[in-house]
Amino acid sequence: MTNxxxxxxxxxxxxxxxxxxxxxxDSGYAETGERMQELVQDMxxxxxxxxxxxxxxxxxxxAYFRDEASIRGWRLHAEHAAAKERGRAEWYxxxxxxxxxxxxxxxxxxxxxx
Amino acid sequence: MTNxxxxxxxxxxxxxxxxxxxxxxDSGYAETGERMQELVQDMxxxxxxxxxxxxxxxxxxxAYFRDEASIRGWRLHAEHAAAKERGRAEWYxxxxxxxxxxxxxxxxxxxxxx
Numbered sequence: 001m002t003n004x005x006x007x008x009x010x011x012x013x014x015x016x017x018x019x020x021x022x023x024x025x026d027s028g029y030a031e032t033g034e035r036m037q038e039l040v041q042d043m044x045x046x047x048x049x050x051x052x053x054x055x056x057x058x059x060x061x062x063a064y065f066r067d068e069a070s071i072r073g074w075r076l077h078a079e080h081a082a083a084k085e086r087g088r089a090e091w092y093x094x095x096x097x098x099x100x101x102x103x104x105x106x107x108x109x110x111x112x113x114x
Numbered sequence: 115m116t117n118x119x120x121x122x123x124x125x126x127x128x129x130x131x132x133x134x135x136x137x138x139x140d141s142g143y144a145e146t147g148e149r150m151q152e153l154v155q156d157m158x159x160x161x162x163x164x165x166x167x168x169x170x171x172x173x174x175x176x177a178y179f180r181d182e183a184s185i186r187g188w189r190l191h192a193e194h195a196a197a198k199e200r201g202r203a204e205w206y207x208x209x210x211x212x213x214x215x216x217x218x219x220x221x222x223x224x225x226x227x228x
Contacts, residue, residue, distance in 0.1 A: 003171045005133035005210040015131060015214050017176055019119035019164050023224070050133050052166040052174045057117045060166045060174045062131055064212075088222060096119040096221040098178075100129050100214035107210040108202060110137070 006048035006064050008105035013047060014065045015102055016074075020095035021058055029091050032083050039079060045070025064102075071099065120162035120178050122219035127161060128185050129216055132175045134209035136167075143205050146197050153193060159184025178216075185213060 022029075040046055045066035053059030065071040074080060087095075136143075154160055159180035167173030179185045188194060201209075 003135075003168070005135065005172060005208065008210050008212065015129070015212055017129060017131065019176070021117075021119065050172060050174060052168045052172055054117070054166045058119060058164060058166055060164060060176060062133070062174060062176075088224070092222075092224065094119065094221070094223040096122050097219060098122065098129055098216045099218040100216040102212045102214040104213040105211060107208070108206070109208040110202070110206065 002050045002052075004050075005107065006050050006062070008107040009047055009064065009102075011102050011105060012067075013102050014068060014071050015098075015100045016063045016065070016071060017098040017100065018061045018063075018095060019058055019097075020061075021093040022053075023091055023093050025090045027090070028086070032086065036080060036083055039077065040074060043070060043074050043077070045073070116164045116166075118164075119221065120164050120176070122221040123161055123178065123216075125216050125219060126181075127216050128179045128182060129212075129214045130177045130179070130185060130188075131212040131214065132177075132209060133211075134173050134175075135171070135207040136173065137205055137207050139204045141204070142200070146200065150194060150197055153191065154188060157184060157188050157191070159187070 040049060040063060047064040047066060049061065049063040051059065051061040065074065154163060154177060161178035161180060163175065163177040165173065165175040
């Protein structure tokens with residue numbers, strides 16, 4: 001879970017939208033999630049990530065990357081690939097992944113910049 | 115809030131990723147959200163929408179559309195525009211919007227199709 005929207009970077013950049021429904025198995029889930037957050041932050045081209053989940057419902061995680069090469073680097077990361085495999089075996093009931101090229105973005109802050 | 119991931123449609127299609135932090139003002143928020151959900155479903159090219167919010171933290175809503183024309187139609191919808199204005203005045207502390215063209219997608223379901 002994160003608490004601040006990722007900034008509106010200068011397009012183009014990439015968004016990986018991962019939407020999931022969890023199983024009831026929690027063993028290792030939080031630890032693995034924290035480890036993935038650590039790892040992704042060291043990936044070249046990583047811009048930021050945001051995540052929210054409805055208790056008992058869907059979760060949405062969006063990770064932003066500078067370009068296709070950096071998103072591919074993360075997809076092929078061995079520890080990440082192992083976590084995905086465990087996710088399918090234990091933690092997820094279903095998920096959808098959309099890989100998208102951001103063409104426009106903007107951000108707005110109340111009061112113009114608090 | 116929604117309970118099922120939107121399907122992985124055949125690319126290309128568009129995603130509008132709206133990430134926000136709320137104020138503490140709730141008046142009219144839920145009703146307006148429900149009204150927007152009704153309206154967007156009637157927009158030509160609308161594919162689906164998913165939403166999750168961390169209590170006291172960020173919310174992520176992703177709406178999917180077939181093409182740029184349909185996303186523009188929704189942006190210019192008068193009642194939606196009025197809701198956004200009220201959102202900035204009352205309901206949102208900050209938000210970021212990313213408009214992105216989905217190039218790849220896939221979905222996975224435990225057991226292969228329950």
